[in-house]
Amino acid sequence: MVHLPTFIARHLLTTAKYYTFRRSISALYITGDKAKKNYAPLQPYMDFEGTLNSLASLEDSIKARGLQINLNEIKAKYEKFNSLQSQIKQAEAERDSVSNKLREITKAGAATKDEIEKLKQSGVELRNHLKTLKTQSYPIEEDFVHSFLSLPNTLHPECPQNNFEKLLYRSPTARCEQQQPTHLAKKDLIRFIKNDRYYLLGTPAEFDVYSMQALTNYFVEKGGFMQMSNPDFVRLVLLEASATPLEHYHLVQEEDKPSEINRAYLTGGATFEGFLGAFARLVVYPTSLPLPCVAAGRSYEIVPNTSGLPDSLFTATQSNAVQTFVATRTAEEAYEQMEKILNLAVDFYKELRIHFRITYADASTLTNAECLRANIEMYSPAEQRYICVGRVSNYSDYVSKRIMFCIRGKNNYAFPHLVGGPVLYTTRLIALLIENGLKLEDCKLLGDREVRDEEGAAGLNEFKDLFK
Structure with missing residues (x-):
């Protein structure tokens, strides 16, 4: 009896190439600027605050695994990312406020033409500002989230360390x-x-x-x-x-x-x-x-x-x-x-x-x-x-x-x-x-x-x- 473990798989392996390559984007997390061309099948759950506010066990895990990860650098990326997200939310709130105000005074018919034009201009400026903020945020978001996703799991208490089995x-x-x-x-x-x-x-x-x-x-x-x-x-x-x-x-x-x-x-x-x-x-x-x-x-x-x-x-x-x-x-x-x-x-x-x-x-x-x-x-x-x-x-x-x-x-x-x-x-x-x-x-x-x-x-x- 002859067992051929490669009957179909051998052909598949000949068409499969063994190498690593650098990808410009992640398959697990896709930012908004790339979402138009790429479908995101998954949106992972990420607890930024919970993870980055309790670093002791994570630092132990990184050290025990021998990984070269700088948590302070990732935390700084998060602060920058979080700051931009706050600016985006503020700009969105201001734009919504202007839109609501314009809708109200137009409905009431009590506003002058100059007031309406002024509000419209303000809305356009906020829209452009919001677009600029989002454009600036995409590479910062991508850099931070990909660094966050590279963090390892925290170790189980029974896991041995220091080259010990x-x-x-x-x-x-x-x-x-x-x-x-x-x-x-x-x-x-x-x-x-x-x-x-x-x-x-x-x-x-x-x-x-x-x-x-x-x-x-x-x-x-x-x-x-x-x-x-x-x-x-x-x-x-x-x-x-x-x-x-x-x-x-x-x-x-x-x-x-x-x-x-x-x-x-x-x-x-x-x-x-x-x-x-x-x-x-x-x-x-x-x-x-x-x-x-x-x-x-x-x-x-x-x-x-x-x-x-x-x-x-x-x-x-x-x-x-x-x-x-x-x-x-x-x-x-x-x-x-x-x-x-x-x-x-x-x-x-x-x-x-x-x-x-x-x-x-x-x-x-x-x-x-x-x-x-x-x-x-x-x-x-x-x-x-x-x-x-x-x-x-x-x-x-x-x-x-x-x-x-x-x-x-x-x-x-x-x-x-x-x-x-x-x-x-x-x-x-x-x-x-x-x-x-x-x-x-x-x-x-x-x-x-x-x-x-x-x-x-x-x-x-x-x-x-x-x-x-």
């Missing part, structure tokens, strides 16, 4: 300390050409599919998760909303060139970003939360190779994956759901009877949207280091505010706290199981071979019946 769980199975050959040495099982082109042969090809299905079914049946099917492509606005670095995914070169802010990226359906389109601008009742979802599919995340070792399945751009996504009402519930996901993942990985651990990642490795991340890691005897085979992140209400995902209250709206992550990357898991000497054909996740053969034959016959 916090161990949460270690499986009782001892890890293989003896140096082992790399998984790429198994030429009869893996044919690796480059990060976006590889082939799994025989049992690994079956394991790639069945392990993904097994974990998805476990989350649905045991955890009460709702299975979803997400698109493989995500527009730029959702990447900006989730503060995802653009270099994490491939930019798709489309035949009909979209506008600069409407570009598509190839992410895969089993990604956090893949869920956002379904929840953007959605309003839910508190009684519908928590809302646990899971999706099985592809992940095309570009993994930077910082180890100095040759590329392998550990750095492959493409993988089957299982992605979780949970919306909750409060920060406490989000933390509980994160623990629930991790507990379900532990049950799954225990079945493999191989050493693994779960750690909280250091703040410096988090994206701007994450406030806490737990990594599920297995040891590679070939590379003598731990490899991340899955992760779960806490985003608090940072992303939901930016995509306007709201909870309807009696008198106001609140924003859900989001938790989720890819709890399984099948390609990395297969590579680690091979290196640790596990026989994939003996793995329980594959189930009974006769049953699998019957299911496969039934599926093939069903497919053939479509063409009769």
